[in-house]
Amino acid sequence: MNPEPASVACVRAPKHLAIVMDGNGRWAERRHRPRSFGHREGQKALRATVEYCLRRGIGSLTLFAFSSENWLRPADEVGALMQLFLKALDREVDELHGHGVRIEFIGDLSAFSTELRERMLRAMEKTRGNRALFANVAVNYGGRWDIANAARLAAAAIANGELADANLDEKSLAPFFALASQPPVDLFVRTGGEMRISNFLLWQLAYAELVFIDTLWPDVDAAVLDGCIEEFARRERRFGRTSAQVAITTGQEPT
Numbered sequence: 630m631n632p633e634p635a636s637v638a639c640v641r642a643p644k645h646l647a648i649v650m651d652g653n654g655r656w657a658e659r660r661h662r663p664r665s666f667g668h669r670e671g672q673k674a675l676r677a678t679v680e681y682c683l684r685r686g687i688g689s690l691t692l693f694a695f696s697s698e699n700w701l702r703p704a705d706e707v708g709a710l711m712q713l714f715l716k717a718l719d720r721e722v723d724e725l726h727g728h729g730v731r732i733e734f735i736g737d738l739s740a741f742s743t744e745l746r747e748r749m750l751r752a753m754e755k756t757r758g759n760r761a762l763f764a765n766v767a768v769n770y771g772g773r774w775d776i777a778n779a780a781r782l783a784a785a786a787i788a789n790g791e792l793a794d795a796n797l798d799e800k801s802l803a804p805f806f807a808l809a810s811q812p813p814v815d816l817f818v819r820t821g822g823e824m825r826i827s828n829f830l831l832w833q834l835a836y837a838e839l840v841f842i843d844t845l846w847p848d849v850d851a852a853v854l855d856g857c858i859e860e861f862a863r864r865e866r867r868f869g870r871t872s873a874q875v876a877i878t879t880g881q882e883p884t
């Protein structure tokens with residue numbers, strides 16, 4: 630008799646899931662609605678994803694919400710996104726806080742209006758003590774910005790004597806990157822069918838498993854996420870070793 634297929638609740642889940650939430654515009658255009666309608670609908674998928682991570686015990690979730698290049702979009706779309714961020718901060722923070730979610734914004738926040746920036750800082754401050762889930766939201770974020778920022782912070786630390794060794798290497802530079810205090814990203818998912826990174830996490834994706842799916846972001850639900858986790862669980866993570874070596878190790882990234 631064939632054994633029962635393992636239920637998805639039993640398969641190995643990632644510790645840190647990073648998602649490029651792409652496809653909102655096309656989702657709306659297919660319905661002959663303005664692109665901003667797709668961004669609003671995308672919030673439901675975002676809520677479902679947070680709930681999913683809480684349920685599955687995935688400790689860190691990093692979401693790409695607005696890239697450093699998205700300022701290049703038409704002013705009305707950028708304006709609609711900023712309004713959406715403001716409203717979402719008003720509406721969602723208390724509930725997320727109630728669920729023990731720690732909210733962290735990563736990216737260059739200085740480009741946002743004072744109102745928006747202050748609300749982001751307040752949300753981070755309010756949820757600082759929470760431990761059920763790290764929800765990192767990348768806004769005005771670019772992987773290249775993150776690398777330049779880490780270099781700038783490291784240079785400042787060397788100049789003021791906090792970092793004794795001026796010979797920077799991977800280990801001494803790592804703490805200056807966004808998400809440094811969280812486990813490495815082990816699963817990257819991009820929705821919407823495009824197979825590119827679009828300047829999302831560059832340093833942090835070094836050994837992530839990459840999963841690209843055609844589903845547009847507003848259509849993402851628990852079943853779609855289950856599919857991504859199953860795909861992740863099927864991957865053999867070798868980190869440079871051979872398959873035979875991996876069979877006797879833990880499958881964790883070597884430190």
Ligand code: IPE
Nearest residue numbers: 650651652653654655656694
């Ligand atoms: C992703 O959806 C959301 C943001 C970039 C803010 P898009 O708006 O890029 O949707 P498509 O790719 O045009 O369908």
Ligand code: IPE
Nearest residue numbers: 649650651693694695696827
């Ligand atoms: C990446 O999607 C950014 C976000 C999802 C926030 P884009 O839609 O901006 O990426 P490109 O332009 O297709 O590369």
Ligand code: MG
Nearest residue numbers: 651652653821
């Ligand atoms: Mg897009």
